[in-house]
Amino acid sequence: MLAARLHQYDPEMRGPDFLVLEQVPDPAIQEPDDVLVRIDGAGVCRTDLHIIEGLWRERSGVVLPYILGHENAGYVEAVGSAVRSVRPGDPVIVHPLITDGLCPACRRGDDMHCEHSQFPGISRDGGFAEYLLTKERSVVRLPDNLQPRAVAPHADAGLTAYHAAKRAARRLAPGQTAVIIGFGGLGHIAFQVLRLLSPVRIIVVDRSDVALGLARELGAEHTVKAGDDDPVEHVRALTDGHGAEVVLDFVGEGEAIAQGLAMTRRAGAYFVIGYGGTVQIPAIELIAEEKAIIGNLVGTYSELLELITLAAEGKIQLTVSYYPLEQVNLALRDLLAGRVKGRAVLVPGKSG
Template structure:
C-alpha cells in the first residue's frame, strides 16, 4: 500500500516536502479484535504540522519513520475472528485513541485518558495511507447516506469541538456571547454545535478573510479580523457591553491568543484552551477576583463521537471540506500552514 511517512522533523516548517510517499506491506490481522479499515478519507490537522516541527518528540515516544494521519474514516476491509459488530464493507469513522478497554479510565468512559492507549498518527502508523489497522472498539458505524471521506475530520476536529462545547454548556444561558478564536476545521464545527445546543450569540476572530467569509456564510453574529492594528479584546468588550464573553473557545492557543482570550472572558466565565503551542501567564489575584475558569480540552470520548455522528446523520452538523489526493499530501500541509484551506483538508487515497 501507499503511505505518507515522516522521516525527519522540520522545525521551521519551511521545507516544500514534509512527508515521503512509500510503498509498504498491507497491514494484516494479528489479534482477534483487529480490524483493517480501507481509508476513504483522512483529515489533515494542525497537529500534523506540530508533529512535523517536532513539538511532540519530548513528550510522546515516536520512532521515525512512521505514517501520520489521525482523522480517519473508511470502509471495513477485514476483521479478526473475535469481531462481532462489523463486517467487510461497513462504513465507519475511527475513534482516534486505540484503548485497552480495561483500565480504570476506560471503565469510566474517559477513553482519552487510557493508561495503555496508542494514538495512530502519533505513536503508531496512522491513516495517511490506503489501509489502517485498528480495533473493533474504535469503530463507530456511520449513519445511512453519510460518506466516510466527508466526515473524516470529525474523528478529531469534530470530536474535540463537540467535547469542548458540551463542557462549555454549564457556563452558558440563551443569549450569552461566545467567542471563537480561530475559525478553521475545529472552529466552524464548534460554531454549528453552539447553534444546535446553546442558542448563543457568537463572535468569530480570525486573521484569514477566507475563514471570516465562512463565518458569515454560517451566520456568526459578529466577526473580527485579527491583525497587528486590531485590539480584539476591546472589540469584544464593546460588543458585550464591556462585560466580556461568557465563554471563549481558543482554537489557536499560541502567539497573543492565550492572553487575549483570558482578557476577553467575563467575570465568572470560562476560557477553553483547545489549540496549543503558546504559554499562558496569569496573576492568581485575577483568577480569584474574577472567578474565571481556565480549562484544557483533550479530544473527547468514544461515546461523544457516537453522539456527534447522530447529529451528522440528521444533517445538523456539516464540515466544509477541501479534498486532496494522497499524492498531494504535502500541498495540503502547505495550504494548511499558509491559511489557504476553507474548513478542513482531507486526503483521499
C-alpha cells in the first residue's frame, strides 16, 4: 500500500518534504479482535507538525520510519475471528487510542487514560496510508448519512474539542462569557458544541482572517484579530473589565498562553488544549484570584459516540479541505502557514 512515513525529525520545519511517500506491506489481521480499515479519509493535525518537529520523540517510543495519521475513518476491510460489532463494508470512524478495556481507567469509562494504550499515528503506524490496523474496541460504526472522509477529523479534532467544550460548559451559567483562542480545526468545532451546551456569549480570537471569517460564517458575534491589537484589552472591554469565566486555548504556544491567562477572570478557568509552549504563572496569582488551569486530552469512546450523534443530526458542521494522499506535504505546509480553512483531510486513491 501507499503510505506517508516520517524518516527523520525536522525541528526547524524547513521541509520542503516532511514525509516520504512509499510502498509498504499491507497490514493484516493478526489477533481475534483486530479490525482492518480501508482509509477513506485521514485528518491532518497540528500534532502531526509537532511530531515532525520531534516534540513527541521521547513520549512516543517509536522507531523511525513510521506512518503518521491519528484522525482516521473509512470502511471495514477485514475483521478478526472474535469481532462481532462490525463487518466488512461497514463505514467506521476510529477512536484515536487502542485500549485494553481491563485497567481501572477503562473500567471507569476514562479510556483515554488507559494504562496500556497505543496511539496509532503517534506510538505506532497510523492512517496516512491506504489501510489501518486497529481493534474492535476503537471503531464506531457510522450512521449511513455520514461519509467517513467527511467526519474523519472528529476522531481527534472533533473529539478533543467536544471533550473540552463539554467540561467548560459545566462551569458556565447564562450571561457569562467564554473565549476561544484559535479558530482552526478544533476551535470551530468547540464553538458549535459550546453553543449547543451553554447559553453564553462567545468571543473568538485568532490572527488569521480566514479563521475569523469562518467564525462569522458560523454565527460568532464577537471576533478579535490577534496581532493587530491587544486581544486582552478587547476581551476586558467586552466583559466590563473582568475577563471571561472560561478561556479555551486551542493554540497553546507563543503569546496565546500569557494572553489566555490574562483574559481569565477571578475564579475563572483557563483550558489548555493546544500545546507547544510553556504555561508560567506566579503561584500567588493562582491563590489570590483562584484561577484554575485545566489540561485536556482527546476524549472518551463514549464522547465520540455522542459527537457522531450530533454530527448525524446536522448539529455540528465540520469544515473540511481535501487533499490526495500524494499531496500530504502540501497539506502539512498549508497547515503550518495557516492556509487551511477548518481541517485538512487526506484521501487515498483507492478510497475514492
